[in-house]
Amino acid sequence: MIATMFTSYPRTLTAVAALLALLTLAYGGAMDAVYPSLLTVFEWLETTWFGVIGKTWGAAFAFVEAVHLLGLALLGGCVLAGDGRLLGVVLTDVPMQTVVERTHRVFVFGLSICLATGIFMACGVATKIYYLPVYWFKMLALSAGMLFHFQVRRPLLSHDIQSLNPVVVKMVAVASMLVWFMVAATGRWIGFSG
Amino acid sequence: MNELIHNLAIWLDDTEWSRMLHESYYMYNWVESTHVLTLMVSLGMLFLIDLRMLGLALPDVPASRIAERLNLPMLVGFVVMFITGILLFYAVPVRTSQSLWFRLKMVLLVVCAVNAFLFHKRMNESVATWDIEPRAPSRIRLGAMLSLGFWSIIVVCGRFIAYDWFDCDTSPNTLIDIVSGCVDGQTRF
Numbered sequence: 001m002i003a004t005m006f007t008s009y010p011r012t013l014t015a016v017a018a019l020l021a022l023l024t025l026a027y028g029g030a031m032d033a034v035y036p037s038l039l040t041v042f043e044w045l046e047t048t049w050f051g052v053i054g055k056t057w058g059a060a061f062a063f064v065e066a067v068h069l070l071g072l073a074l075l076g077g078c079v080l081a082g083d084g085r086l087l088g089v090v091l092t093d094v095p096m097q098t099v100v101e102r103t104h105r106v107f108v109f110g111l112s113i114c115l116a117t118g119i120f121m122a123c124g125v126a127t128k129i130y131y132l133p134v135y136w137f138k139m140l141a142l143s144a145g146m147l148f149h150f151q152v153r154r155p156l157l158s159h160d161i162q163s164l165n166p167v168v169v170k171m172v173a174v175a176s177m178l179v180w181f182m183v184a185a186t187g188r189w190i191g192f193s194g
Numbered sequence: 195m196n197e198l199i200h201n202l203a204i205w206l207d208d209t210e211w212s213r214m215l216h217e218s219y220y221m222y223n224w225v226e227s228t229h230v231l232t233l234m235v236s237l238g239m240l241f242l243i244d245l246r247m248l249g250l251a252l253p254d255v256p257a258s259r260i261a262e263r264l265n266l267p268m269l270v271g272f273v274v275m276f277i278t279g280i281l282l283f284y285a286v287p288v289r290t291s292q293s294l295w296f297r298l299k300m301v302l303l304v305v306c307a308v309n310a311f312l313f314h315k316r317m318n319e320s321v322a323t324w325d326i327e328p329r330a331p332s333r334i335r336l337g338a339m340l341s342l343g344f345w346s347i348i349v350v351c352g353r354f355i356a357y358d359w360f361d362c363d364t365s366p367n368t369l370i371d372i373v374s375g376c377v378d379g380q381t382r383f
Binding site: 058059062063065066069070072073074075076077078079080081084090091092093094098099102103105106181184185188189192 | 223226227230231233234235236237238239240241242245250251252253254255259260263264267346349350352353354356357359
């Protein structure tokens with residue numbers, strides 16, 4: 001039976017396993033063992049070009065912060081339009097498959113902007129965020145969001161959505177909105193911490 | 195005019211609610227977070243509409259349908275941003291009213307409103323002829339590009355307000371002091 005389940009839902013099970021591994025690492029004591037050795041990595045990040053630019057030119061850092069927000073707006077717009085359609089709230093007269101498919105491309109673009117600018121910002125304040133619990137929450141939420149989007153939501157919705165159980169489709173939409181809201185909210189809270 | 199704005203800001207600053215909002219760690223952060231996170235609703239929808247006009251998003255969905263259906267959530271987002279924006283100004287009125295970036299942001303908001311009015315007017319006049327085309331006509335595309343550009347600058351200005359590079363008590367540049375509306379000897383945060 002397990003073999004049948006794995007062949008039917010390989011990506012979903014891989015995503016769940018990866019999430020469980022992440023949570024175990026974060027809360028199961030393994031993080032406590034790894035955490036001190038990560039400090040050298042974060043100290044090194046501040047010595048990279050991104051780190052030096054971010055620390056030296058406040059205007060460059062602030063500009064990248066703004067671009068990060070623009071990427072977030074794009075990403076959030078796609079999530080709300082796509083998941084809103086799955087919930088039957090927006091674009092109800094456009095086929096679900098069309099909205100989900102077409103917003104995915106823009107979503108990837110928005111996510112790429114967020115990741116690129118996020119790495120730059122992290123390098124600039126690496127030794128600060130290392131000590132912030134909310135930064136690690138954000139990384140967990142981001143990992144969960146990306147795993148969920150690419151390993152669960154997208155493979156599931158690439159099938160004919162009309163043939164899927166409507167409750168499952170709505171649950172996927174709600175989960176997607178919640179996880180990306182969590183990513184954005186924890187990201188915002190980094191600015192208020194430390 | 196600057197003196198009038200400054201006196202109004204001082205009056206707001208002296209009100210009890212302004213002080214409470216400014217000094218409340220959680221309340222101020224909640225308002226600011228709501229202002230920033232609502233970007234996903236307001237600008238997220240606006241970007242999708244603009245990108246549709248440029249043929250970069252949802253090109254096979256009629257342009258008028260995207261614009262009409264995403265208009266309501268976009269406006270709800272803007273209303274929330276407007277209310278939280280007023281609260282953020284109310285919490286720190288003196289410094290904000292003398293911020294170069296805040297003033298630039300306000301001017302650009304007016305420019306964006308004019309651009310949105312012209313964009314919708316032009317779109318409504320001609321949409322029947324190009325509704326299902328992947329790309330809108332050049333005039334509409336120009337409006338969409340201006341919208342994307344101006345809103346991006348508004349977000350940059352909004353972010354820059356938090357930094358004190360050109361604050362009245364730190365800026366050595368007279369021209370920036372004039373544009374920022376610095377009132378001599380009356381700086382208070």
